[in-house]
Amino acid sequence: xxxxxxxxxxxxxxxxxxxxxxxxxxxxxxxxxxxxxxxxxxxxxxxxxxxxxxxxxxxxxxxxxxxxxxxxxxxxxxxxxxxxxxxxxxxxxxxxxxxxxxxxxxxxxxxxxxxxxxxxxxxxxxxxxxxxxxxxxxxxxxxxxxxxxxxxxxxxxxxxxxxxxxxxxxxxxxxxxxxxxxxxxxxxxxxxxxxxxxxxxxxxxxxxxxxxxxxxxxxxxxxxxxxxxxxxxxxxxxxxxxxxxxx
Numbered sequence: 001x002x003x004x005x006x007x008x009x010x011x012x013x014x015x016x017x018x019x020x021x022x023x024x025x026x027x028x029x030x031x032x033x034x035x036x037x038x039x040x041x042x043x044x045x046x047x048x049x050x051x052x053x054x055x056x057x058x059x060x061x062x063x064x065x066x067x068x069x070x071x072x073x074x075x076x077x078x079x080x081x082x083x084x085x086x087x088x089x090x091x092x093x094x095x096x097x098x099x100x101x102x103x104x105x106x107x108x109x110x111x112x113x114x115x116x117x118x119x120x121x122x123x124x125x126x127x128x129x130x131x132x133x134x135x136x137x138x139x140x141x142x143x144x145x146x147x148x149x150x151x152x153x154x155x156x157x158x159x160x161x162x163x164x165x166x167x168x169x170x171x172x173x174x175x176x177x178x179x180x181x182x183x184x185x186x187x188x189x190x191x192x193x194x195x196x197x198x199x200x201x202x203x204x205x206x207x208x209x210x211x212x213x214x215x216x217x218x219x220x221x222x223x224x225x226x227x228x229x230x231x232x233x234x235x236x237x238x239x240x241x242x243x244x245x246x247x
Contacts, residue, residue, distance in 0.1 A: 034147050035220065041150040045216045048155060049209055056198050057206075063192075064199035072196050074118050079193035080129065081110045081117025082186060085173040090132045094140045099130050132230070134171070135164025139231045148220055156223035 035041065064072070084107035091100040106127040113121045122128075138160050139145065146159025154165065169175075175183060198205065212218040 033220065033224070034145075036147050037149060041148065041220075042216050044150045044152055045219070047152060048150065049215065051153065052198075052205075052209065056195070057202070060195050060198035060202065063195045064202075072199075075189065075192050076196055077110070077114070077120050078117045079189050081107060081114070081120075082174060082189070083131070084110075084129075086133075086168055086171070087129075087131050089171065089173060090134055090137045090168075091130070093134075093137045094132065099132075102127055103130060133161075133164050134167040135161040136227075136231055138164060145224075145227070148224065150216075150220075156219055158224075158227070161227070 067075075084103050088100045088103040088107065091097075091103060106122040106129070109122045109125070109127065110117050110120055113119075135158070143160055145161070149157045149159060149162055151157050151162065151165075157165065174186070178186070208218055208222065209215045
């Protein structure tokens with residue numbers, strides 16, 4: 001059974017790589033919008049907004065008012081810490097040896113001195129987060145971002161970014177270290193972190209989704225610009241306050 005699952009994962013990665021390689025490569029102008037699926041994307045966008053109105057936004061408001069800030073910080077620290085091995089692996093695949101080493105050092109320090117990631121002593125000693133993903137790894141390898149896609153529940157993406165999401169899930173080192181059923185608790189922690197982020201960035205998200213004349217176009221432009229800046233190493237401080245900066 002395990003061998004069959006591993007074969008399936010390998011075949012999945014091959015298929016996804018072929019799909020991405022079908023996209024034309026080359027630099028993309030900063031203001032270029034490739035959205036041939038706009039009609040379908042807008043329908044998904046309206047669905048995502050409905051989910052936000054009915055579930056995510058009210059749950060995030062309750063979360064923010066009932067959960068003490070100290071506990072919210074612990075949840076955020078834990079979720080972020082568990083994501084670090086994946087970031088380190090992608091930095092390594094991108095040829096960023098120093099970034100991979102820094103992320104690894106941050107993970108080891110927070111996992112030990114920080115009590116399994118509950119606290120963040122690494123930041124105090126100058127080891128900061130430098131998030132990345134397999135979508136950006138593909139970008140450094142020369143694969144084009146492909147058409148823009150809005151995914152149900154997951155939000156803004158591209159063909160390259162969507163492949164990255166799937167591959168990141170498949171190659172996450174902790175998935176092979178943490179046994180089941182403990183591994184399933186990671187999804188609960190990630191879900192709580194998403195709710196926490198929705199609360200933390202509530203003002204920005206509300207402006208983007210509910211005060212913009214065209215929330216779909218605004219989200220699309222914000223996502224694409226931030227992703228392109230990240231890939232070119234041009235991320236600025238203001239981007240770090242954007243909830244879509246590292247989607």
